[in-house]
Amino acid sequence: MSEKTEYRGSIHQSQKDLMLNWYEQLDRAATTGDPPTVSMMISGNCVELLEGFGAVPLYPEVNALQLAIRHQSLDPILAAEDLGYAADNCAYVKADIGCMLKGITPTGGKLPTPTLILCNFVGCNTYLKWFEHTAKLTGAPLYVIDVPFMRTDEPRKEDVEYVVRQLKETVEKLEQLTRRKFDYDRFRQAVDCSRRSEDLWSQIKHLARSTPSPFDAYFDAITLMGPLYVYRAKPEGVEFFETALAELQAKRDAGHGVYEREHYRLVMEGPPPYPYFRTFRDMFAKWQACAVASTYSTVGGLWEFGFRHDPDHPFESVALHMIEQNVTNRNYLQRYEQIRRYVEEWNADGVIIHFVKSCRLFSAGQGDMRDYFTKQLGIPTLYIESDLEDPRYFAEAQTKNRIDAFFEALEHSKATALRGSA
Amino acid sequence: MRIASGVDVGSTQTKAVMMSDNGGINILARALVDTGANVQRAAERAFDKCCAEAGIQTGDVGFVVGTGYGRYKIAFGNAQMTEISCHAKGAGFLCPSTRTVIDMGGQDSKAISVGANGEVLDFVMNDKCAAGTGRFLANAAEVMGISLDEIGPLSLRGKYPVKLATVCTVFVESDILSYLAQGKKGEDILNGVHLAIAKRTVSLARRINLEPEITMTGGVARNCGMVHALEEVLARKLQISPDAHFMGAVGAALFALEKLDQSFEFGTWKGQHATSGGH
C-alpha cells in the first residue's frame, strides 16, 4: 500500500527558491566577502539584528541536517571522530566540524568564513564548545550571548536587560567587523516583518487543529522552517508565509487532509531522524497518522501561543524571544505543558517521543516524560530512539516494530471505544 | 469448524500454532523449528510441521497471521501483527487474569500492560542492543562451557551470587572469565548472571504499570533460573503457561480466528495485508 504523504503546492517551489537564493548569497559572500555573514544557532536566533547590517545568517545546524537528509552525514562524522570526537558527542557538531575538515558543503557551493561567530547560547551547552572549535578552525571572531535559562515561569526583568545589553554589544562588535553603521530603522522594520511572519506561521499551525489537518505539523512543518529561520525578518518571508497560509487554508476549507482518511492525530516530541527521514515518515503514513503538532517545530521560536516580536520594543522583544520563546531554553515542566496543550487543543490521539542520542538537551528526561503522559494523564505515548544526524543509530526493523505495535494498540482502543458508544 | 494458524518468526526459533473454533477455542497443534538463515523457509517448515501435527491439509487453514521479527517474510501468511499485540492476546487467553506480560526472547525483552480482553494498554522494550536478553544467557552458557538448558537449574543451586559489572552481551564474557579465574563456583556465577538480567528487566517493566497478575512469555520462560530470579526481584510469583514459548503464535492464531469470524477489531489493519511476503 502506498500512501500519498506529501502535499506539493507552490509553497514547496518557493521554499526551494528561497533556500537556494540563501545558499547563493553565502556562496557570493565566500567569494567576494559581501554580504557579511553571521554564524548562529537556530534556537533563539536573533536574525532581526542582522538585518540592521544587511548581513546574512549562517546556520551550521541547517547545513548538518541538509547533509543528513541527503545521506551524506556519515563521512564528515567519521572525519570528526578521527580527530578525536567521541561517539557520544552531538553528531550535528561532528558533521559540521567534519565538513570543515573535508571542505564539504551540503549544496556543493562555497560557504564563507563568517564575519562573526555569534554563539547565542540558549539552553544547550554544546553550542559553546561547538562554536569555540569552529572559531579555532576558521579563525573567525567569536562572541557569546549568554542567555539565562528559563528557571521561572516568566523571564525576570534583569534577565531581559542582561540580554539586551549583550545584543547592543553585538551591534558594536558588528559595526567594527563590517565597518557598517547599524541601521536602526531597518532593524525595526525587520522586527515588524518577523511579527507578521510569526503571525502567519502561527495561523498555519492552528490550521492543524482541523480534522483532517491540511498538513503534517512535523514532517511538512520542516519544509516551512527553513524560511522561518532565514527569511522571517524580510518582506520575502512575509510573502512566503502569506502564500503558505492561503494554500493550506484552501486545502483545509476543501476538507483535504494529508491522507485520504486521517486515522490518527499525533503530537511529536523530539527532532526527526534526518538520515532516515523518508523511511520514518512512511512508518506513520502506513497508519494514516498525521502529526498535528510538534515541539521540534518550535526550536526556532514558539509562536502559536501568542508571542510576537514587537517593533515598538525591538531589542526587548528579541531578548524575550531568545530567553522564553523557543523550546530549547524552556524548562521541562514548560515542555510538558506545551505538549499537554497540543494534545488537548489540537485533539490528538497520542504522543510520539523520539529520543535522539546526540542531543542531551532534547532527550534527557524523556523517559520521565513518557511516564508523566502515560501514567498521570493517560495519554498513549510511544518512546523510540535513534539519532538526528548519525545514520548508525537507526534500527529500522525495531523502530517499525514499536510504531506498528503502538498503532495496533490504538486501533484496538479506538474500536473498543466505538463499540462502547454504539 | 474454523481453523486458523499463527506463525511467530523469532530471531532464534520459529513457532507455529494451529487453533480451531468450534464453539470453543482449542489448540490443535504446535510446531517449533530453528529459524536459521532462511527466514521464509523457517516459516514454511514450522507451518507445514504444524499442519502435519494437527492432521490437516494446508488448504484447511482459513487464515494465517504472522508475527515476530520475520513476519513480513511469511509468503503464505494473510496478515501480520507485531509480537507485542500477539503476546498480550495469547497471555490474555491462556492466563485470563494477566495484567502484565514480561516477554523475554532471543534478542529483545519487553513488558506489556494488558487489558481485560488481552489488548495492549502500554508497552516498553529494551533498547537496540541485546543486553539482558536471551542472547546474553546464551553467551554466558557458552563461556561457561555448558548447554543453555543446564544454566537455569545450575543457577538455582548458587547461594552466593556474584555481582556482574555489566549486562552487555559482549563484555559479560570477560566478566565471567575473571570470576572463574578467581575460583568462584559456576552456580554462583550463573545465579549472578540471572539476577543481573532480572533486575534489568524489572526496571524496564516498572516503566509501565506493573500490575498483577504478571505472566512471563517467550523462550526464556523455559529457564527455571530466570523465572526464579525474576520472582525474587519482583517479590511475587509469575504465571507461566506451558505454552509460554508459543505465546506469540497463540496470539497470532487467535487474531486469525477473529479474522475468520469477523469479530476482528482492527479497522485500519485491512491495509496491512501483504501476502506477497515482499517487504
Ligand code: SF4
Ligand atoms: S546537543 Fe542538541 S541542542 Fe545541542 S547542538 Fe546538539 S542537537 Fe543541538
